[in-house]
Amino acid sequence: xxxxxxxxxxxxxxxxxxxxxxxxxxxxxxxxxxxxxxxxxxxxxxxxxxxxxxxxxxxxxxxxxxxxxxxxxxxxxxxxxxxxxxxxxxxxxxxxxxxxxxxxxxxxxxxxxxxxxxxxxxxxxxxxxxxxxxxxxxxxxxxxxxxxxxxxxxxxxxxxxxxxxxxxxxxxxxxxxxxxxxxxxxxxxxxxxxxxxxxxxxxxxxxxxxxxxxxxxxxxxxxxxxxxxxxxxxxxxxxxxxxxxxxxxxxxxxxxxxxxxxxxxxxxxxxxxxxxxxxxxxxxxxxxxxxxxxxxxxxxxxxxxxxxxxxxxxxxxxxxxxxxxxxxxxxxxxxxxxxxxxxxxxxxxxxxxxxxxxxxxxxxxxxxxxxxxxxxxxxxxxxxxxxxxxxxxxxxxxxxxxxxxx
DNA sequence: TCTGGGGTCCTAGGACCC
DNA sequence: TCTGGGGTCCTAGGACCC
Numbered sequence: 001x002x003x004x005x006x007x008x009x010x011x012x013x014x015x016x017x018x019x020x021x022x023x024x025x026x027x028x029x030x031x032x033x034x035x036x037x038x039x040x041x042x043x044x045x046x047x048x049x050x051x052x053x054x055x056x057x058x059x060x061x062x063x064x065x066x067x068x069x070x071x072x073x074x075x076x077x078x079x080x081x082x083x084x085x086x087x088x089x090x091x092x093x094x095x096x097x098x099x100x101x102x103x104x105x106x107x108x109x110x111x112x113x114x115x116x117x118x119x120x121x122x123x124x125x126x127x128x129x130x131x132x133x134x135x136x137x138x139x140x141x142x143x144x145x146x147x148x149x150x151x152x153x154x155x156x157x158x159x160x161x162x163x164x165x166x167x168x169x170x171x172x173x174x175x176x177x178x179x180x181x182x183x184x185x186x187x188x189x190x191x192x193x194x195x196x197x198x199x200x201x202x203x204x205x206x207x208x209x210x211x212x213x214x215x216x217x218x219x220x221x222x223x224x225x226x227x228x229x230x231x232x233x234x235x236x237x238x239x240x241x242x243x244x245x246x247x248x249x250x251x252x253x254x255x256x257x258x259x260x261x262x263x264x265x266x267x268x269x270x271x272x273x274x275x276x277x278x279x280x281x282x283x284x285x286x287x288x289x290x291x292x293x294x295x296x297x298x299x300x301x302x303x304x305x306x307x308x309x310x311x312x313x314x315x316x317x318x319x320x321x322x323x324x325x326x327x328x329x330x331x332x333x334x335x336x337x338x339x340x341x342x343x344x345x346x347x348x349x350x351x352x353x354x355x356x357x358x359x360x361x362x363x364x365x366x367x368x369x370x371x372x373x374x375x376x377x378x379x380x381x382x383x384x385x386x387x388x389x390x391x392x393x394x395x396x397x398x399x400x401x402x403x404x405x406x
Numbered sequence: 407t408c409t410g411g412g413g414t415c416c417t418a419g420g421a422c423c424c
Numbered sequence: 425t426c427t428g429g430g431g432t433c434c435t436a437g438g439a440c441c442c
Contacts, residue, residue, distance in 0.1 A: 004442095024410080031410050034442090047442080053407040093413095093442050177440050209416075210439095243411060280434085290409070296435055329410090336434095 001078065002129040002150045004095035005035035008074050009064055011127060020045070020061040027055035027063050030245055034066050038150065071095075074126060081125045085118050098138050115153045135161065140220045143172055161220030166193030173217050175210075183207070192218050236274060241282075242266040243331030249288045251326050258382025260317060261310050263332040265379055268306035272363060276337050277302035281309055283316040284331030292329070295320045301348075302338030305355045306376055309334065 001007065005023045010016045020040035025031040033054050036045040043058035054061065075094040082089045088100035101114060108114035115132045122130050133145030134155040141156075143165070148154035156164045170192055171181045187206075189195055195203075195218035203211035216222075242263045250256065260283075271278060282296040295316045303309060313332055321327075365374045 029410095030408090034410080048410090050407055050409050053409085056407075096442075175440065179439060237413080238415095239413070241412065245410065282435090292437090294436060298434065331411090333412095 001095040002131055003035060003037055004074075004128070005066060005071055006037045007128050008070050009067070011074075012067075012070065013064075016062060016064075020058050022051070022054050022058070022061045022063045023066050025051050025063065025065055027051050027059075030247065036061075074128065077126050078122070078128070078130075081122050082118075085121065096142075098141065101134075112153065112155050115155070119153055135220070137161070137220055137222045139174065139217055139222050140164065142174060143168070146172065162193075162196060165218065165220055166191060166196065168192045170195060173214075175213070175217070180207075180210075180214075236276070239333060239335035240267055240270045240274070240276070240278070241284075241331060241333035242270075243284060243329060245286075245329045246327065249326035249328045251324055252382070255382035256317070256321075256327055256330065257314065258379050259330050260313050260332065261306075261376050261378035263330060264309040264313055265306045265376060267332050267334050268304055268309055268359065269363060269366070271304035271334060272359060277304045278309075278334035278336055279338050280334070280336035281312040281316070282331075282333035282335070283313050283320070284329065284333060285317070285320065285327065286329035287322070288326045288328055290328070293320065294331075294333075296333075298336060301352075302336075303352075305352065305359055307355060308352075310376070310378060 006016075006021050009021065009023060016037075018039060019037065020043065021037040022033055022040055022045060023036070024034040029051055031051050033045060033047050033049045033051060035047055036049075036054070040054075040058055040061050043061070045054045045058050045061065049057075051063070055063070071094050075091070078095070079089065079091055079097070082097055082099060086099045086101055086104055088102075090098045092098060099118075101108075101111070104114065108117055111134045115134055119130065119132055122128065129151040131145045131148040131151060132153045133141040133143065133148055134153070135141040135144055136156075136158050140161050144154040144156050147168075168191065170176050170184050170189060173192060173195075176184070184190070184195070189198070195214065198215070198218075200212065200215040203215045205211070207214060244259055244263060246255075246259075279300075279302045280296055280298045282294055284292065284294050286292040297312055297316060299312060309332065362374045
């Protein structure tokens with residue numbers, strides 16, 4: 001989808017159309033640009049740019065908060081259109097998908113005709129622009145759809161992959177970021193064509209496993225990496241995490257621990273939604289100087305219970321925090337889903353079961369009354385300013401008389 | 407420039423086991 | 425006694441993607 005977040009925001013507020021729009025937050029906030037309209041991009045604003053920098057480049061831009069629910073809603077509409085068009089659909093992210101069009105020629109005609117048909121249907125059903133790349137591999141299809149933007153269709157005829165890729169900057173290859181680009185530049189490789197001419201053995205020796213994949217990519221092949229599964233496969237998540245950057249760095253232990261507790265609640269809730277239990281719990285800690293550590297612990301008994309997650313996380317925090325050092329970011333990460341449910345001591349088991357039922361009840365309350373309807377007491381002990389700022393309409397406020405706590 | 411949040415995959419070292 | 429080889433699991437960090 002083209003400028004997806006911006007385009008969705010324009011549907012909710014048509015006055016944004018054609019103007020420089022920045023999605024991601026207020027210009028004085030800590031944060032980065034999620035998406036910029038094409039008008040804003042003319043000023044050099046692009047995603048991942050700090051909001052404060054975007055403001056300096058384009059002070060007249062309209063800054064809007066992101067609305068993940070809206071993007072999910074439209075992502076679903078996009079999926080419906082695609083799925084009606086061809087059954088083999090794989091959403092690669094909220095705004096990107098692969099379609100396997102094998103065997104649809106009788107239905108839709110040759111590739112370009114099929115693509116234009118889909119392009120029109122997408123616009124009619126969602127009012128959103130998209131770009132479509134057609135090729136024999138996912139890699140080339142993705143790169144050609146990037147080249148087709150905005151609002152275009154591009155077909156790379158079979159056999160022309162190498163010729164199509166050769167003049168492009170290596171950075172256009174998915175997986176080649178800042179660092180790999182720098183490393184490639186250092187040995188005189190700037191274009192995908194330069195890469196394709198290189199000896200595979202040299203690439204492997206220089207860049208390891210990744211070098212082999214790179215050699216294939218330069219020739220338009222999917223093999224060796226993220227692209228070698230069948231279209232349409234969907235395994236569940238491998239990890240679930242939440243993190244929070246404070247408006248201002250803090251040394252306030254009450255605020256820190258209530259934030260950790262809240263993050264554990266968010267992770268726990270999502271674990272239960274997915275019916276998963278995690279064995280490995282990881283704390284992420286970023287200080288004022290941006291130095292970042294992660295500390296993990298694997299427990300014998302997998303859990304999906306907020307209080308159990310929080311016990312682990314608090315241990316990890318207390319053992320690893322350079323006491324007094326101002327904290328910029330905290331994160332809670334769960335992974336390592338357990339196969340079976342090992343039994344623990346009877347007392348531990350009873351306690352675990354009671355909490356399980358409590359969590360289920362809490363989740364039902366949140367479904368009915370909203371996310372802030374119920375919370376661990378530990379999540380509410382800290383300073384309220386952070387939370388009120390994030391969710392002005394959410395928590396009742398400092399009086400707390402209406403707060404429900406476990 | 408003053409740097410989000412939610413993910414995946416890869417590397418590398420060490421513990422531990424047979 | 426002066427030191428193997430293979431495998432798995434755990435942990436930490438980093439590149440990269442949207």
